[in-house]
Amino acid sequence: MDESPRQHIPELTPEQLARSLPASMRKRLMNGQFESGADVAALRRFIGLSQAELARAVGISVHTLRNWEQGRRHPEGPAIALLRIAARHTRILRESLASTAGSAACPGRRCQAPRGAIPGGVAERSRCPAG
DSSP: OOOOGGGOOOOOOHHHHHHOOOHHHHHHHHTTOOOSHHHHHHHHHHHTOOHHHHHHHHTOOHHHHHHHHTTSSOOOHHHHHHHHHHHHOHHHHHHHHHHHTTTTOOSSSSOOOOTTOSTTOOOOTTSOTTO
């Protein structure tokens, strides 16, 4: 019997399975419908970034991201738009993060980085965009 490539579907690794999102959930997140902090955490895991990396990529503090993930606060306005982009274009988000890795270094706990120091970011005032 001839074996076609469709018969050799590789199994997901445990890491890939842990990062996966159901298609319906990804579609909902791409539409900006974040129903709970678990949605933000699931998106971050799907992208494959740590809290510090996603916070830096989106231009927010790690504290803000943790508040979203734990349901104490909810993303609004421009933050939802950036999360929608993250859900749609995960590769671009990772590339953007890699290109800003050296440029967002901070000499101390707080810095005087201008608001939105990361292109397209929504960095909080007087908070370091590097996290």
